[in-house]
Amino acid sequence: MSRPAHRRPEYHKINKDLFVLTYGALVAQLCKDYEKDEDVNKYLDTMGYGIGTRLIEDFLARSCVRRCHSYSEITDIIAQVAFKMYLGITPSVTCNNSSRNEFSLILDKNPLVEFVEELPAGRSSLCYCNLLCGIIRGALEMVHLAADVTFLQDRLKGDSVTEIGITFLKKLDERKYRRKK
Amino acid sequence: MAVPLPGDKTVVAQNYPLYIRSVPTESELKFHYMVHTSLDVVDEKISAMGKALVDQRELYLGLLYPTEDYKVYGYVTNSKVKFVMVVDSSNTALRDNEIRSMFRKLHNSYTDVMCNPFYNPGDRIQSRTLVVLGTMTRQKTLPPSQGQAVTACKWAVLGGTWRREISKGDSAGSSFIFSLLQGPTRTPDHKGSVSLA
Numbered sequence: 424m425s426r427p428a429h430r431r432p433e434y435h436k437i438n439k440d441l442f443v444l445t446y447g448a449l450v451a452q453l454c455k456d457y458e459k460d461e462d463v464n465k466y467l468d469t470m471g472y473g474i475g476t477r478l479i480e481d482f483l484a485r486s487c488v489r490r491c492h493s494y495s496e497i498t499d500i501i502a503q504v505a506f507k508m509y510l511g512i513t514p515s516v517t518c519n520n521s522s523r524n525e526f527s528l529i530l531d532k533n534p535l536v537e538f539v540e541e542l543p544a545g546r547s548s549l550c551y552c553n554l555l556c557g558i559i560r561g562a563l564e565m566v567h568l569a570a571d572v573t574f575l576q577d578r579l580k581g582d583s584v585t586e587i588g589i590t591f592l593k594k595l596d597e598r599k600y601r602r603k604k
Numbered sequence: 605m606a607v608p609l610p611g612d613k614t615v616v617a618q619n620y621p622l623y624i625r626s627v628p629t630e631s632e633l634k635f636h637y638m639v640h641t642s643l644d645v646v647d648e649k650i651s652a653m654g655k656a657l658v659d660q661r662e663l664y665l666g667l668l669y670p671t672e673d674y675k676v677y678g679y680v681t682n683s684k685v686k687f688v689m690v691v692d693s694s695n696t697a698l699r700d701n702e703i704r705s706m707f708r709k710l711h712n713s714y715t716d717v718m719c720n721p722f723y724n725p726g727d728r729i730q731s732r733t734l735v736v737l738g739t740m741t742r743q744k745t746l747p748p749s750q751g752q753a754v755t756a757c758k759w760a761v762l763g764g765t766w767r768r769e770i771s772k773g774d775s776a777g778s779s780f781i782f783s784l785l786q787g788p789t790r791t792p793d794h795k796g797s798v799s800l801a
Contacts, residue, residue: 440719447721497801538719 439511442539450551460548467550470559472564479562482508494591497568498526501559501589510534514587524591529574533585542579550574556587569593622685623729637690642668642676646686649678655758663711664704685714 453463486504490551491497495518502514512532521533542549550556556572563570569592576582624636645668666676670693679687687710691698717729 444719444721451721510784538716542721543722588605 432560439534445534446535446554447538449554450549454543454549455545455563460546462547464539464550464553467553468557468560471559472561473557474554475558475561475563476565477560478509479565482562494524496524496587497591498528498589499565502528505562519588526589528589530585530587533578536579539579547580550577551579552577559587563589563591571599622727623654635690638671638674638676638690642678642688643686645669645676646678646680646688650658650680650684664702664707677703677707679711681711681714687714 424435450463450467453466453491457466459462472484488500491500495516498516503515506528508512512530512534514528514530517527517529524593527549533552535555539551550573554575556574560570560572563572571588571592573588573589574586575587575588576584578585621636624632624639649665649668663679667682668676668678668688670676673693675691675693677689677691679689681687687707689703689704689707694790708737717723723729767781785792
């Protein structure tokens with residue numbers, strides 16, 4: 424596999440506060456636009472999906488990750504390389520079931536919710552960081568891996584940690600591989 | 605629910621309280637009154653500064669006026685948000701730099717509250733983490749017959765982390781009231797009356 428082209432080798436750093444405040448303004452505006460929490464969550468996920476489909480190219484170009492052979496390798500790379508590159512945190516990975524296609528990313532520190540103390544009244548089922556779920560889902564889909572990404576636990580809702588669950592569904596082009604065999 | 609128009613930038617000297625907290629909670633009305641009367645002194649001090657460069661030092665206004673029971677300290681930010689602190693006069697251990705540092709911590713916590721995307725500037729503050737900032741509560745002196753040592757508790761909540769320093773000290777009872785008073789702002793969009801934390 425050829426080396427990825429040199430792509431913007433320097434990171435253009437911006438102030439983290441600006442990014443966090445921008446995300447907060449986005450969520451607050453969505454909350455003003457839509458009455459129901461499910462709608463807000465759905466639109467955050469859709470926006471994240473759009474970001475993820477584009478971000479994956481940037482990620483693959485910047486990082487020299489090799490081809491993965493298992494779902495757990497993929498989840499490890501998401502946690503240790505991708506999250507570190509874009510958010511500066513490294514969540515820990517746990518595997519949830521024996522068939523090795525359900526994983527959890529446990530975030531002990533989430534920079535996006537730094538200034539949010541609690542969800543506003545009447546918004547108790549809002550997934551504040553649902554954009555992240557959409558990003559992961561979109562990125563995985565662009566590498567032909569269908570996955571279901573949701574928040575299993577959320578500190579803003581009172582749980583002890585923030586946990587993102589990734590469930591890998593059947594590969595999208597499995598039929599194509601089968602034919603070759 | 606009134607929605608402000610996009611071009612609506614009328615500057616009105618509102619000076620309504622954003623957050624009031626007193627420890628202990630009796631005679632709260634008296635503290636409210638004192639804080640309101642001290643507003644005049646704050647305005648006087650601000651106008652007296654005139655065209656002087658406002659740096660960090662001059663945000664702290666110092667002792668506004670002493671009464672026989674209480675001392676009142678003031679602090680104003682560049683966005684004209686005023687912080688007023690009322691302390692018992694009998695509390696002689698409180699030094700000027702302690703008050704300054706308390707105001708600075710209060711200011712920091714206030715900026716954290718402002719950064720909350722769900723908080724609209726001009727609303728009453730309901731943040732749990734801004735609950736008590738640098739309040740000093742001391743238990744009243746117990747009669748010597750009870751033989752209990754008097755303890756002074758100093759609580760500071762800075763953005764959710766509690767720091768508690770307990771020191772055995774003098775016996776005076778003292779109390780604190782904090783007020784955050786909003787200066788001239790755009791016409792606020794009151795989302796109904798929200799109770800104090």
